[in-house]
Amino acid sequence: MQTTTHPLRVQRDRANETQPGLVDRFGRGIRYLRISVTDRCDLRCVYCMSENMHFVPRSQLLTLEEITRVAKAFVALGVKKIRITGGEPLTRKNILKVFRELGALDDLNDLTLTTNGTLLPQFADALQEAGVSRINISLDSLRPDRFRTITRVGKLEKTLAGIDAARAAGFRRVKINAVVLRHINHDEVIDLVDFARNRGLDISFIEEMPLGMINDHVRADTYYSSDEILSDLRRRYELVATTEKTGGPARYYRMPDSNSRVGFISPHSHNFCDSCNRVRLTAEGRLLLCLGQEHSMDLKRVARANPGDDAALRDAIVQSMQLKPRGHDFDLTTQQVILRHMNVTGG
Numbered sequence: 182m183q184t185t186t187h188p189l190r191v192q193r194d195r196a197n198e199t200q201p202g203l204v205d206r207f208g209r210g211i212r213y214l215r216i217s218v219t220d221r222c223d224l225r226c227v228y229c230m231s232e233n234m235h236f237v238p239r240s241q242l243l244t245l246e247e248i249t250r251v252a253k254a255f256v257a258l259g260v261k262k263i264r265i266t267g268g269e270p271l272t273r274k275n276i277l278k279v280f281r282e283l284g285a286l287d288d289l290n291d292l293t294l295t296t297n298g299t300l301l302p303q304f305a306d307a308l309q310e311a312g313v314s315r316i317n318i319s320l321d322s323l324r325p326d327r328f329r330t331i332t333r334v335g336k337l338e339k340t341l342a343g344i345d346a347a348r349a350a351g352f353r354r355v356k357i358n359a360v361v362l363r364h365i366n367h368d369e370v371i372d373l374v375d376f377a378r379n380r381g382l383d384i385s386f387i388e389e390m391p392l393g394m395i396n397d398h399v400r401a402d403t404y405y406s407s408d409e410i411l412s413d414l415r416r417r418y419e420l421v422a423t424t425e426k427t428g429g430p431a432r433y434y435r436m437p438d439s440n441s442r443v444g445f446i447s448p449h450s451h452n453f454c455d456s457c458n459r460v461r462l463t464a465e466g467r468l469l470l471c472l473g474q475e476h477s478m479d480l481k482r483v484a485r486a487n488p489g490d491d492a493a494l495r496d497a498i499v500q501s502m503q504l505k506p507r508g509h510d511f512d513l514t515t516q517q518v519i520l521r522h523m524n525v526t527g528g
């Protein structure tokens with residue numbers, strides 16, 4: 182298809198018969214790569230990191246050039262969607278260079294971003310011009326005092342300004358992500374959907390994932406299931422299940438009187454491992470084959486041991502598919518075994 186617009190302005194679903202693609206040992210095709218470009222963030226959300234976080238020394242991070250090189254290797258192997266995450270990815274110096282290079286790839290259908298929104302007034306227009314098609318913005322509360330409690334240091338008005346900037350920039354979709362915690366923010370789910378509907382946004386509610394040790398709450402006590410959220414919302418809205426997908430694990434619902442979609446990411450109540458199509462690259466170059474397991478491959482070592490040899494990098498990625506486990510073992514009733522926090526994993 183010929184177009185004079187940016188190559189990612191129009192979604193492309195054409196098959197690429199010259200690329201065998203990535204398939205794990207359970208027959209799942211891997212088409213989605215999440216890349217954490219930093220573990221650092223300007224917020225300190227209680228479900229994401231400990232209050233006194235020790236960050237990876239910058240010297241141990243993948244360079245921007247290495248991030249792009251690994252991403253291109255995945256695209257050459259059939260990956261069609263890349264999401265840039267962190268930490269807060271927009272705090273990484275010169276990160277627009279990565280977005281511009283990935284946005285120019287003809288075989289990449291979807292370049293997306295997850296952010297806390299605080300820096301979007303500065304970056305939104307440039308991200309859209311670089312080829313970012315969709316953007317997810319974390320927003321767990323609409324109450325300034327509660328927002329600060331959850332983020333430890335955040336100011337609600339900065340994230341709201343970022344949401345406004347994203348809406349004005351013209352991304353194909355803008356979505357709010359809300360991690361819901363019992364007795365902390367579960368009573369705001371209707372307010373958050375109202376907020377999204379009034380602005381033409383999608384919204385996804387996420388069950389907290391037990392990654393890393395935290396002291397702010399007991400995860401088993403604050404767990405609030407997607408089914409409970411759905412029940413709360415149906416007191417106000419008519420919600421109809423759809424088969425829509427955006428490449429990730431969210432289950433979506435529609436409302437007859439709105440274009441906004443309501444999604445649920447439910448690692449506990451509705452395990453989605455059987456259809457997992459994604460892997461994660463950490464900021465220091467570790468390829469995680471599962472969010473809730475430690476199976477991994479050191480792609481930074483492979484890349485640096487084979488400068489200029491992208492075939493070796495692609496071979497390592499193909500081999501890593503044999504390490505991908507069937508699924509995670511999240512269990513809120515047992516002692517936490519995954520020690521890395523979400524900001525290290527890539528949110």
